[in-house]
Amino acid sequence: MAEAERIIGTPDVDDEAAAPAEPPKGRRKIAMLFAVALVAYLLDLGSKLLVVAKLEHHEPIQIIGDWLKFEAVRNPGAAFGMGEAFTIIFTFIAATVIVVIVRLARKLYSGPWALALGLLLGGALGNLTDRIFRSPGVFEGAVVDFIAPAHFAVFNLADSAIVCGGVLIVLLSFKGLDPDGTVHKD
Template identity: 75%
Template structure:
């Protein structure tokens, strides 16, 4: 009887000790593989959501800039500046052939090419985008670049030489527009993310 009990009880010993048998190994591999497959399946979905955020931010920034410029051209251009906060902030419509804040008016075509290049680079980078903060930052850059590029393409004096409409005039500072603001905010956010070690693909690195 003792011999029979020993033979019958032997298979239960590995399970009691937690070593597991072949069935447990197969079961463990199946669970692990399922988790990995789930992560791989979810990654494209997360990437698509971040791309949607990027383009949503870009569209909002672009439409705000475009609509503000249309109002300024229709109501404020060739008129006296409007004081918002006394001498500290005014709305004063001007045409700027240079870059942001009136820099480099002799290089309008070059700045147009740079803006177009920025848009292409952002569109290519979006394919590997898995970070929400990066999606917002790139969306601001894209919307701002598109806003000023629209002016350079369609406004006078000619194709790719158009002057950008600026109207926000703080005291003792250059006149700018909402597209410039979006570009600056996006750039500042990118600098912050870079210092924190967050990459566009969502990974975090430390130098």
């Protein structure tokens, strides 16, 4: 359509029909959620494959003096190695989180919530992949951790994504922003 026709309009042309179709706002947020989840998952998976191939059964790599090192550790439990006997429960929790996020995605109209839930989803998928496919067996696998700050737990990129997503959800909740894009004041 010529610029003059667009400005003036013509009775024969329906401007809405001529305009390129944009995906609904909700679909873009859902796509954002799954894109963030995919990136987080692939970064976690790639880093773990690299750690298992190059770092496992080798000396840790000092990154920043004694403050930070990369050290391959298999963690059958949760944070700080707690709950080693409950691996199957952690597997169930991760699977439940994934299902809840996927179901919640249908009502998602907020970019920040899409980012937060995408980080949670990608992290949960990363650690769930370890629980399913790594030894000692299906649904009992140990998670590969490798980021080892001094005086802190050893963790991985999935754990980082989960924590960042969780912190963002808390901040969004304090600001009153809901996943559907509405803002409420209490």
